[in-house]
Amino acid sequence: MNVLSEWAFIGVFFVLAPILPAVPILLGGVLSPKKPNAIKQATYECGVETVGDTWVQFKVQYYIYGLVFLIFDVEMVFLFPWAVAYGQLDFFAFAAGVLFIFLLSDALVYAWKKNALEWA
Amino acid sequence: MTFGDFTPEAFAFGFFTILTLGGAFGVVGSRNLVRSAVWLMVSLFGIAGFFVLLSAPFLAAVQVLVYIGAIGILITFAIMLTRSMTNLKERFNKQWWLAALAALTAFLLLMVTVIVPTWGEMGAEEIPPTVASTAQLGEAFFSGWGYVLPLEVASLLLTAAMIGAIVIAREDD
Amino acid sequence: MECRDIINTFAPCLSDTLGVSTDLANFLSITLGVLIVATFPLLVTILLIWVERKFAARVQDRIGPNRVGPFGLFQPFADVIKLLGKEDITPAGADKWIYNASPVVMVMAVLLIWAVIPLTPVHVGVDLEIGALYFVAVASIGTLSVIMAGWASNNKYALLGSFRVVAQLISYEVPLALALLVPVMLAGSMSMVGIVEAQTGMWFVFMVPVSAFLFFISSQAETGRAPFDLLEAESELVAGFNIEYSGMKFAMFFAGEFMHVFTNGVLMAVLFTGGYIGPFVDQIPLLGLVYLLAKASIWYLLSLLMRNALPRVRIDQLMLFNWLFLVPVSIINLILVAFLMFVIRELGLQPDDPRDFVQNIPQTVVLLLGNVALLIGTLTVIRNRFRAERLAEQSTMLPAQAGD
Numbered sequence: 001m002n003v004l005s006e007w008a009f010i011g012v013f014f015v016l017a018p019i020l021p022a023v024p025i026l027l028g029g030v031l032s033p034k035k036p037n038a039i040k041q042a043t044y045e046c047g048v049e050t051v052g053d054t055w056v057q058f059k060v061q062y063y064i065y066g067l068v069f070l071i072f073d074v075e076m077v078f079l080f081p082w083a084v085a086y087g088q089l090d091f092f093a094f095a096a097g098v099l100f101i102f103l104l105s106d107a108l109v110y111a112w113k114k115n116a117l118e119w120a
Numbered sequence: 121m122t123f124g125d126f127t128p129e130a131f132a133f134g135f136f137t138i139l140t141l142g143g144a145f146g147v148v149g150s151r152n153l154v155r156s157a158v159w160l161m162v163s164l165f166g167i168a169g170f171f172v173l174l175s176a177p178f179l180a181a182v183q184v185l186v187y188i189g190a191i192g193i194l195i196t197f198a199i200m201l202t203r204s205m206t207n208l209k210e211r212f213n214k215q216w217w218l219a220a221l222a223a224l225t226a227f228l229l230l231m232v233t234v235i236v237p238t239w240g241e242m243g244a245e246e247i248p249p250t251v252a253s254t255a256q257l258g259e260a261f262f263s264g265w266g267y268v269l270p271l272e273v274a275s276l277l278l279t280a281a282m283i284g285a286i287v288i289a290r291e292d293d
Numbered sequence: 294m295e296c297r298d299i300i301n302t303f304a305p306c307l308s309d310t311l312g313v314s315t316d317l318a319n320f321l322s323i324t325l326g327v328l329i330v331a332t333f334p335l336l337v338t339i340l341l342i343w344v345e346r347k348f349a350a351r352v353q354d355r356i357g358p359n360r361v362g363p364f365g366l367f368q369p370f371a372d373v374i375k376l377l378g379k380e381d382i383t384p385a386g387a388d389k390w391i392y393n394a395s396p397v398v399m400v401m402a403v404l405l406i407w408a409v410i411p412l413t414p415v416h417v418g419v420d421l422e423i424g425a426l427y428f429v430a431v432a433s434i435g436t437l438s439v440i441m442a443g444w445a446s447n448n449k450y451a452l453l454g455s456f457r458v459v460a461q462l463i464s465y466e467v468p469l470a471l472a473l474l475v476p477v478m479l480a481g482s483m484s485m486v487g488i489v490e491a492q493t494g495m496w497f498v499f500m501v502p503v504s505a506f507l508f509f510i511s512s513q514a515e516t517g518r519a520p521f522d523l524l525e526a527e528s529e530l531v532a533g534f535n536i537e538y539s540g541m542k543f544a545m546f547f548a549g550e551f552m553h554v555f556t557n558g559v560l561m562a563v564l565f566t567g568g569y570i571g572p573f574v575d576q577i578p579l580l581g582l583v584y585l586l587a588k589a590s591i592w593y594l595l596s597l598l599m600r601n602a603l604p605r606v607r608i609d610q611l612m613l614f615n616w617l618f619l620v621p622v623s624i625i626n627l628i629l630v631a632f633l634m635f636v637i638r639e640l641g642l643q644p645d646d647p648r649d650f651v652q653n654i655p656q657t658v659v660l661l662l663g664n665v666a667l668l669i670g671t672l673t674v675i676r677n678r679f680r681a682e683r684l685a686e687q688s689t690m691l692p693a694q695a696g697d
Binding site for chain 2: 007008010011057058060062063064066067068069070071073074075076077078080081082083084085086088089090092093096097099100103104106107110111114116
């Protein structure tokens with residue numbers, strides 16, 4: 001119950017946080033002039049019309065960054081409890097944590113060697 | 121259920137249910153894949169709320185961090201990689217009834233598992249009253265008596281996943 | 294600012310005076326607390342606009358805003374009034390829902406961080422047990438808003454810009470979180486209050502300066518400020534992911550950025566320089582807020598200086614810097630601190646009373662020496678690498694000069 005009452009604060013925060021920036025936007029929407037026309041609403045691309053579809057295909061490089069990030073994210077999830085409990089842990093747990101980090105760093109080293117992390 | 125039972129928890133539960141299910145309907149209902157991805161984030165956010173209600177705030181934060189922060193981005197990148205899918209306007213799938221049948225079967229099986237106590241019933245008093253702290257979680261993960269071996273295997277699995285992805289993505293060498 | 298003590302006493306009082314149920318009074322007091330905590334950074338942001346412009350002007354040998362009010366202090370209000378009157382243009386073909394939601398999500402992601410920041414010893418939004426993880430999780434929502442903005446604008450520059458930014462943001466989140474693990478480890482707690490209280494004897498910045506450096510650099514990159522302002526990169530991408538936004542929505546992106554920079558300063562203060570800790574805080578809790586803001590301002594000014602003094606890096610250099618320098622160093626740093634903490638415990642150097650300054654000195658010296666060794670080692674590796682590169686470059690150039 002105590003945990004929940006703490007999170008009630010976060011819950012209310014999550015509901016109110018979008019409202020605070022939305023209010024000035026809505027206020028601006030009320031106050032500002034509205035005279036749309038086709039030229040004004042055209043996509044700005046240095047004054048030139050868009051050629052082809054906007055949503056073009058992207059290179060695979062981005063996906064690799066996303067994947068490496070995901071792997072490290074999951075690693076962090078395990079390391080946070082390790083860091084919190086560290087004061088009460090023995091040498092075995094220290095070694096286990098280091099092994100865990102090393103195994104994942106292997107993947108990072110592999111990615112370097114393949115130049116997968118370079119912006120090509 | 122009377123009006124007196126309408127506690128803040130029940131209200132929050134209803135709210136997160138709407139988020140989760142509404143988000144899920146948005147995912148299947150959107151014609152545009154990126155919109156589906158955004159709806160998926162809404163749905164996953166609702167699930168994070170359920171974790172909080174179940175007194176597992178650590179899992180809630182992990183849900184937001186990994187699923188919204190990382191997998192959401194990854195899904196968007198994946199959508200952008202496949203050119204033809206980004207701006208799909210019409211339905212091309214003629215086997216929707218097959219998909220509906222599969223989804224319905226899975227749903228019914230899940231309901232059966234939930235309602236019929238296959239693994240024995242668990243009373244409310246059997247649930248430990250204290251909520252495990254993050255420190256206890258860390259000890260369980262990294263101590264000799266705990267789950268060290270699964271943890272290291274998991275890290276090996278992650279490494280293998282990343283190397284595999286790099287090998288597949290970089291066909292040139 | 295709202296405190297749990299006030300909530301505990303405030304809500305019953307409220308239910309008495311207004312004659313409403315305790316549940317409703319609790320809800321009202323929580324809502325009031327949230328409003329105060331969330332409005333505070335927004336109000337600070339208005340002042341920051343002036344500070345930012347004045348500071349940039351001074352660096353560039355200009356005077357900066359000086360017409361509206363004393364020292365131009367009311368300039369931000371004039372800006373806001375002007376922005377309110379700007380026409381709000383939605384580009385044709387934009388995905389309206391996502392287009393409008395994006396600036397809101399951007400500001401929201403930064404605001405949410407303030408929920409766990411301890412402002413004074415007794416005034417905390419809420420002291421979550423998983424505060425640090427909550428911060429990392431909430432900050433990652435901001436990345437989503439960038440993708441939403443870039444995709445919904447129906448503009449190739451915006452989409453290109455947003456994808457670059459997202460690649461940058463997610464890359465720099467790795468060293469950010471790895472550096473964050475170190476204060477968590479030192480404090481043995483993820484709660485922000487726990488981390489601040491653990492620094493009563495000694496600030497973490499003296500124990501683990503390398504982590505503070507890593508956190509500072511990667512949080513600067515997270516805000517997308519120069520030298521990491523690839524998301525704007527006027528010369529390459531016109532203006533990046535928010536190119537199609539105008540009026541108040543554009544202002545919200547900027548407010549989010551300004552607030553993010555200051556929030557990073559506050560986080561640096563909380564995580565590494567002792568947050569609200571200072572003399573006489575126990576007697577007058579509100580003094581803690583002054584200390585916190587003072588410490589945060591120093592970090593904030595440092596990041597302003599960094600923004601104004603350093604040129605922009607190239608996108609490939611940006612990625613190389615992260616994956617070849619920040620991430621490996623933060624991994625080694627984490628293992629090093631873990632090892633040194635073990636050594637300290639085995640040698641019995643840890644203080645009997647963690648709140649005592651003098652008793653903290655032995656472990657601080659050990660950790661500091663380790664950090665200095667790490668720093669020297671890193672610099673040596675970098676020097677050798679770039680010297681080899683330079684020599685290789687020279688050797689390819691020299692024969693050409695001799696032969697001709």
